[in-house]
Amino acid sequence: MHRNPVAKLLLFGATGDLAQRMLLPSLYGLHADGLLPEGLTITGAARHDHDDAAYRTFARAALDEYLKDDRKDAGTIDAFLERVHYQPTDLSDPASFQPLADKIGDISGGLAIYLSTAPSLFESAIEGLHKVGLAGETVRVGLEKPLGYDLPTSREINDAVAKAFPENRTYRIDHYLGKETVQNILALRFGNSFFEPVWNAQGIDNVQITISETVGLEERAGYYESAGALRDMVQNHILQLLALIAMEPPARFEGTDVRDEKSKVFRSLRLIKPEEAPHVTVTGQYAEGAVNGKFVKSYSEELGQTSTTETFVAIKAHVDNWRWQGVPFYLRTGKRMAARGSEIAIQFKAVPHSMFAGRGGLLQPNMLIIRLQPEEHVQLLVMAKEPGLDREGVRLREVPLNLSLDAEFAGTRRRIAYERLLLDLIEGDQTLFVRRDEVEAQWTWIDAIREGWKANGMKPKSYPSGSWGPSAAIALTERDGVTWQDD
Incomplete structure (x- = not known):
């Protein structure tokens, strides 16, 4: 990778929650x-309205609260x-920018x-x-x-950005892509x-992608009410995961090649027609x-009004290309779910003929489970024979081959996704950032x-x-003879 590090970093939204x-904490970890470049x-x-000293006090308090103890020095x-400075700036006020410069x-x-800001402020910023x-x-x-x-407002923002920043200097962030x-x-x-050889319609029966949260609205009521689960989670995180699972092999692990292949996946997503949406x-x-043993209110109670905003969505999607023809991709995300987790479950097709059937041996199709959080692991479910003399028949059982990334790389510090993305932004590597054509193809499908x-x-x-x-949501998969992979 060709590195071209910058000498200065400007953080908008520097007093916000993110x-x-x-x-x-990410910038401190890199330092x-x-x-970080010297x-x-x-x-x-x-x-x-902070000055440098007041903002440094603010930053110190944030590090004290959010850094792990073993990282505090x-x-x-x-x-x-000493690297950190501050300038009060109001993005909606044109007079704010000269003092910043x-x-x-x-x-x-x-x-x-x-730049982390409300969509309405992008243009003025x-x-x-x-x-x-x-x-x-x-x-x-x-x-x-x-x-x-939606697509029109996304185009508006991208057009505004493109007036000042061409695509090769624009880095659209999806923090999921920074996760190890x-x-x-x-x-x-x-x-x-x-x-x-089996990563295609001949070898795979279905793919499930789940991002479940146990939290409710928290501090995001205003944004979430206007966005909903489809825009908040499916349009970006879930579709990016789908693209990594479905993409063709890129020639090289670098920005143009990886993003070309992802973009082809988004263009191959079968548009859901109005008459198909209910099905x-x-x-x-x-x-x-009750979540984790505690009583919690409904969405409308938390919001303080009745609402038709969705906090859960499940979709049966298809990628219409040679590799994936006929393979359903089941996508789901929701708030206030039974457990917090992000995982991809890839169910392979059953073996074409079971030689064990005559002896009572029952086979399950193999499954590959890639878990992103709360812990990070990869699990391959394979069939094995239970020990015994088999006088009453062969007993087969599904057993997991586990690769725990937490355990396997125990001596290596696990980094926050933003550490990777901020460093790539500073050094100028676009591989893990989202390109305009990807975003617009994602919105076309969502709209x-x-x-x-x-x-x-x-x-x-x-x-x-x-x-x-x-x-x-259970019926969505059950009518295809598929069960959601729930822990």
Whole structure:
């Protein structure tokens, strides 16, 4: 990989929740391990009226709260905070940008901007940066979602960004792509010879992708009510995981090749027609119930009003190309579910003939389970014979071959996804960032589903908090003879 590190980093939203929980701890981790370019300065920008000293106190408090104890070192924290500066900035106020440009100073050594803002502020932010010279050849920009609410608003934002930043200097962030286990999907598929021959419609029966959360609205009520589960989770995280599972082998592990192959998958997704939406999609909204033994309120109670926003969605999707013809991809995500987890379950086809049937041996199809969280592991379920003399018949049992990444790489520090993504932004590697054509193909598919819901007047079905969603989601797979992979 050709590295082209910048000398300065500008963080918008520097006093927000994401900055405190993820960005500042990630940047500190990179600093502590000597991975940040020497002399790199970090300038925080937000509406709060801090000066450098007050922001350093704020950053120190965030590190104290969110860093693991074994990472806290007073001297290292002091040295890290010396890199940190702050400039009050209001993205909706054009007069805010010149003082920001003055604070940052010379950008001939390169500037990376991390922009996490409401979609309504993207245009004014890019315009303001452009006017004061913070968008030239030496500047690259990282964009945090949401990048619009549908294809037209996404295009609007992308057009606004493209006026100042061409595609090769634009880094759209999906933090799932920074997770080690997600990158491990590529290593599993393309680094091992035995998967590829069966990684297609001849070898695979179905693929399931689940991202389940136990939390409710938390502090995101305003955003979530206008977005819903389909936009919040399926449009980005789940579709990116689907692309990594379904893509053709790229020639090289680098930005253009990997993203070309992902883009082809999104263009191959079968659009769901309005008349199909009630049969291949399920929406739900959590009612009251118990999560982890605690009583929790319904979505509408948490929100303080009745709502038709979905907090759960399940979809039967198809990738219409040579490799995947006829293989269903079952996708689901929800809030207030029975357990927190993100996993991909790939069910292989049954063996063509069982020689054990005459002796009572029952075979289950093999399954590969890639778990991304809470713990990271890869599990292959294979058939084995139970010990015994087999006088009453052969007894076969499904047993797991486990690869626990946590245990296997116990001596290696597991990094926050944002550490990888921030370092790639600073160094100029676009491989794990999302390209415009990917985003627009994702929105095209998502918008068709929403049109189907509208055309059929589909309202979310109620499901009790602490369950696996509405019963219709179980029926979605059961009528194909498939069961969701639930722990």
